Amino acid sequence: MLQKKKNLASYIVVTLIITLMINVVITWFAKSSFKEIDYGTFLTMIQNKQIESVKIQDDRILITPKANQNASVSDKKIYYTGTLNDPQLVDKLHTAGVKFSTPVKDMQSPIVNFLLTWILPFAMFYFLGSFIMKSLGKKMGGGAMSFGKSNAKVYIEKKTGVTFNDVAGQEEAKESLNEIVDFLHKPSKYTEIGAKLPKGALLVGPPGTGKTLLAKAVAGEANVPFFSLSGSDFVEMFVGVGASRVRDLFQQAEKNAPCIVFIDEIDAIGKSRDSKMGGNDEREQTLNQLLAEMDGFDSSKGVVILAATNRPEILDKALLRPGRFDRRVIVDKPDLKGREEILKVHGKNVKLDSDVNLGEIALATAGAVGADLANMVNEAALRAVRMGRDLVKQEDLFEAVETVIAGKEKKDRIMTEEEKNLVAFHEVGHALAAALQKQTQPVHKITIIPRTMGALGYTMQMPEKEKFLISKGELTEQIVVLLAGRAAEEIVFKKATTGASNDIERATQIARQMVTMYGMSDKFGMMGLESIQNRYLDGRPVQTCSTETSSEVDREVLQIINNCYEKALSLLKTNMEALSKISSHLLEKETIMGDEFMEILNSVPR
Ligand code: ADP
Ligand code: MG
Ligand code: ZN
16 A cells, blocks of 8 residues: 555656746746846837837737847847836837737637636546546556456457467367367357356466466357456455455456456465465455355356466365366376477468478477477577578577577687586587497487586487386486586596586486386385475475485485496496597587587497
8 A cells, every 4th residue: 555655646746846847947948038128228229229029918018129239139039128107108119110019818719718728627637637547546456446346357358369279289188178168159058958067177287388378279269258367466465355356357257258267377366275384364365255256156157267277286175176176177298299289380480491390399309398399489580580591490490499408509608728628528428328328319419619507518319209108227327328427527537527517416316216206226116205296397306205214215326326427437438539539529619410429439449
């Protein structure tokens, strides 16, 4: 509330200052071009014929002197003097040949006069007033007069213009939403037979997979209005506002039925009420209101409520029971085919060269979500423009993938020759370990050009096809590849550097997961020791074992890592010739592709 008062006060102060400044400017302007003289001087000027013309007003006489007559008076100035009871003035002026006149009053018609004096100020006040109201209202949400009213209106879209064709690679989700579309088309088909349709569906999935897009597409397919609000829109500082917004939203929705109400990021209000952190009155009230409204409204009218979240596990159980959000539509990260389709959808918006192979890009982007892919296509187009081309080429797309994964190239970072040399050996260490083992992904590219996100160089591997199951052997080999960077440094330079920190982190993570989650250690067998929370967000594992077991887990993880490091060392030691040959080649060229790498590797006798 304080905030708003402050705004009003500052608004008034600013207006005052502006008015004052305008006044000052006008007076200054007037002062500089008008000059008062006494009546005697005026008469002398008449006698000396220094005057061009005279305007006689009620209380003053304005005098325009002849140009260049008087050196002491600048040309532009107009003089004025007060009126005296001087009946002979007119005669004097006439004989001196001065043009003179007096303004004619009230030439304006009475109507114009009335408009100017009454209507104009009134209109100005009205507009000013409504402007203030509006700008205040925007900040308070829902107009200053209708405090707490839903601002759902702001977000209503009569036509979203999005269809299922715009959402690629979410076939299962689309299938489950199709029924809702059909229902919105023809509610009677369902109500006649006595079927009740779900009141709401909850879209669940990681950020950027297209949940919001899907909700819009449902509205677009069904050709109904789309009300969308974000969960945080309900949460206000003032207790009761959120609840009244919910009420208002549902009222409006029923008026506009059939329609879709979409509550994005519903976890902002739907958080479980039994939280340990202590309750939040406002949020609980809002949630209760939402629950009540969802029970209360008549779904046969054709209002369907969609909600999206990436933290389904923290939602209040009451929200999820039948009759509320009883349908759960999983919108997961796209697989290989899905990624290719998403790339195709977004590729339509840019001009692609004939050499573009989107399948290859899809292979290189395992784990990317729709938003990432859309971003990559755009980055590629931007790069094509930078390069002065009018078509997007495959290399633009690959570069965009790397930009999204590792950041932009940072060519101006100055590294010493020794550092560069070390990075080259480090990266070739990774690449060799990948190439010399059987179950690893082939090397796609090796580079020692630093990136903005911290990498001094990197080795990119690319799978030949997407895999859903990974064996223990493959995981072990992955760890060996990750540790081979440091192993190369150790062998060639006999020292350890900080450059391997990310490798170490990832290797440890894999090793730990092997022990605690995948049942791949001899000691614990198939005992689960960690479970994943927030599956759709960071997917961080949480320990479920005792502290004693935990320290044993650490020992087991260390064992795996040590074994893998030994393996990496021995792999590289037996291939020293290839290591130094490829490293010096890389040092010279800064970036080499996979086939170039394999060529050199194969030319070295083993
Ligand atoms: P979410 O709501 O799941 O976080 P959005 O629906 O806001 O993600 O998606 C963000 C953007 O990413 C969309 O506007 C779209 O351009 C792109 N996108 C995401 N998923 C897809 C998909 N399956 N098909 C096409 N584009 C997608
Ligand atoms: Mg969203
Ligand atoms: Zn590395």
